[in-house]
Amino acid sequence: MSDLLIKNCSVLQLARDGSSAEVLTDRDILVRGNTIETVQPTNLVNQSHFRTCINANGMLAMPGLINTHAHVPMVLFRGLAEDVSLERWLNNCIWPIERHLTPEDVYWGMLLGAIEMIEAGVTAVADHYFYMDSAAEAVEKVGIRANLGWAMFDWMDNSIIEQTSAFVSQWQGAACGRIRTMMAPHAPYTCNDDFLRATVRAAEKLGVGIHIHVSETKQQTQASRQSRGLTPIQVLERTGVLSVPTILAHACGALPEDIEILTKYRTGIAHAPKTYLKLGMDIAPVTEFRQAGVPVGLATDGVASNNTLNLWESMRLLAMMQKFLQRAPEVLSVPEALYLATVESACVFGQGEQLGKLSSGYLADLILLDLEGVHHQPNHNIPANLVYSLRPEDVQTVIIDGQIVMRSRQILTVDKTEAIKRVRSNLNRLALRQKES
Ligand SMILES: [Zn+2]
Structure with missing residues (x-):
């Protein structure tokens, strides 16, 4: 039967x-x-x-649909930082409040965000955040598929790579294989070369990939060239990050030589167009990536910059932005947009042989x-x-x-009303914790 x-x-x-x-x-x-x-x-x-x-x-x-890059628990910050630059958004709005987050906040944020995604037809998410053991518990309960990475910065405690490795070991393949894990250094501009190399060693030992932000803007690419003599994507190649399977978030500032590098590796680009529009960033060279055979997947990024976890909107914006950029309505046709949203997003997610097709x-x-x-x-x-x-x-x-x-x-899996209630009350406490500090 x-x-x-x-x-x-x-x-x-x-x-x-x-x-x-x-x-x-x-x-x-x-x-x-x-x-x-x-x-x-x-x-x-x-x-x-x-x-x-x-x-x-x-x-x-x-x-x-498959969300190839998000920070789902950031649903807690929906609408909290509007109309500011990427730098101010991170330094003045997001990072100060994130310092006060607890594992419980992350659990309820993940649960609420997963419900929002499921209601919008999203069945899998590659998530990059903190307290990911709590996020994993929420994922297990709500029933969504997830690839989880515990975010790391090089200024964190020296043992952070060991700690996140322990998370990877514990949760890889959990929930009957529904949960997978990756190492998740934040970005080349927040993780120095030695830190990235140590992360690669850990990922190789654990047999997992790496999920990282890279070249979020053209300005980041220029700054990296000035300080390191390399583009952020060249840094990833030099430090060995690209030698394991990777999810590269954004790559909006990727240069033609960067795309050439990426064609040699098992990698994919997570593309979050609403964030680029809202924060006035650069638009990734989606057509060039795809022509070179580098898969591009749909992403929302976090709700603090996107305001929703609606991948239909991401698909629509992605297609329209490429048409607009190139002043060519033929670009990113309807079938191509659907292919990108399903087959290609599954490749970026790391399960192209198992997901994205009926x-x-x-x-x-x-x-x-x-x-x-x-x-x-x-x-x-x-x-x-x-x-x-x-x-x-x-x-x-x-x-x-x-x-x-x-x-x-x-x-059918969790109580949505309770999730909404808990997120509201936790957020009030979070605002208090921030005020008291
Ligand atoms: Zn991100």
């Missing part, structure tokens, strides 16, 4: 090279354990052979969308509606690792 039958849905199908997108109608999706067994024409199997059946008539199934043998991370709303009508072009018209509320049901985590917009 198989575990789950998703009956009579439409399925988004992308060409192998991402050049076209079509919608197949009247399909059943069969799930066994945490894996997609097959996607086939409807009514070939008997519903009674399944433990659970979802009648998905009128719904579209597609792979869950195919036999892939992990059962999928979402069911209701496309009946007025904003989808008259449904001439469903792929275009997914990129440019969809609202997070259209996500009806979310399945992660074969488990139904949200059904008919009801989160």
Whole structure:
């Protein structure tokens, strides 16, 4: 007996090279354990052979979206620092308040943010923050898939690499493989070369990759050239960071020679367009990365700069910004945007062989969308509606690792009302802690 039958849905199908997108109608999706067994024409199997059946008539199934770079517990800081520069945002707003965070704050922030993501059809997140053991507990409970990294700066206690290594050892493969881990030095401008080399040694020993911010702006690239004689990406190559699998957040200031370097390594770029727009940063050379074969994944970054964890918005902005930059509406077509949001984001996330497609043998991370709303009508072009018209509320049901985590917009794994309540009361205490210091 198989575990789950998703009956009579439409399925988004992308060409192998991402050049076209079509919608197949009247399909059943069969799930066994945490894996997609097959996607086939409807009514070939008997519903009674399944433990659970979802009648998905009128719904579209597609792979869950993957957030390739976030600081989810920063939902606590939503709306706290608006209309300031990246430097002021970090130095005057974010870092002072982060010093007062407790593991409990991180737990509830992670839980609330994960609920926000699941409600918007995000089934996996690569997260980079502090107290990640608490974040991991929230991830385990809420049912989302995550790749977690405990953020490190070189001014931290000498034992920080050992401490985060212990976190990696404890949580790698936890929650039946739903949780993975990476080492997470903050960035080349906050971690010196020796610190980066020590991190690489730890990552190699543990058999994990590295998740790091790099070349967030062109100005950072220039400053690095002046102080180190190398671009931040050259620093990553020189210190060995690129020798392990990496998630590189932003790379907005990457130069053509940097892109050339990246083609030699197992790496991907996490792209968070709303942050770049809001903080007036530079826009990453997405087209150049992709042409060179360096995958680009969707990201929200933290809510303190993005205000939401809505990846549909990220996809939309990413495509529109590239069109605008190049004054060329042909760039980043609808099928390419969907390919980037699914297949390519899965590669950046580090599970390109297992996620991002609804195919036999892939992990059962999928979402069911209701496309009946007025904003989808008259449904001439469903792929275009997914990129440019969809609202997070259209996500009806979310399945992660074969488990139904949200059904008919009801989160089944945790108490959402309690999470909201706890975050509100914790934030009041956090503001007090900051005032008292
Ligand atoms: Zn970030």
